[in-house]
Amino acid sequence: MIPLSYYLILSGVLFAIGMAGVLLRRNAVAVLLSVEIMLNSANLNFVAFSRYIAPEQASGQIFALFVMAVGAAEVAVGLALILMIYRNMQSVNLDQFNIFRW
């Protein structure tokens, strides 16, 4: 059986990749893609813990489903916001979204 720590380290690495995307990309849609990577690495953690610590309860799988629902809602609202900003500013570059700055 694969050790649990393999899954935890892998999901940590994937989370760091997604975090790098959020911090480095300047395109708003690319940031949304990176947030999806982070959400899925957390889901992998949930399911791995569920399989190894309490396999007869499957509660981690239920939480993974909740994370999926929140992730889908986040994509819908996030894309609506990006489309709205794009209509107003003709750009999806995060560096140009500084109209609240004074």
Place this chain on the structure above:
Amino acid sequence: MNDIVSHVIFFALAVLAVGSGVLVVTGRNLFHAAMFLGLYLLSIAGYFFLLNADFIGIMQVFVYVGGVVVVLLFGIMLTAQLTNVRLTSAMEQRWVTIVSLVGLVGLLVFVIKDTVFRISALAPVEDTISFIGRMFMTDYILPFEVISVLLLAALIGAVIIAREEGGK
């Protein structure tokens, strides 16, 4: 499943997931990045199948690969200017970000390595679909209803936010 076989599957999926994740983050072409995100999500679904969570794996393919990636592709195409598809990302804070994230991963590995987890030897749930359905209707009924209200609110909010101003 044979131990060696499951190790081979684990590392093959790890290479697939890390490789496609890096390509999503570093790729200059946003359309390709969305396609690699689909590949990444499929490899995570493979892990769910490996972990006996077949319902979550199927839902991952349905909701993420079938739904979220398509919605993101719509978003990319709706916001793509003619020169915008091939994006230059400035990456000004590149070195600070990479150093701090390597530090984060190193800290996580350091912590995980020395932690003793109480691994249960019980058999996993066989019929996950009916089990999860029963749990949603009994123990997790309140979170289930809250998440359904949240989804409804998010969908209505998304339509209202994205609607043309003044348009009926």
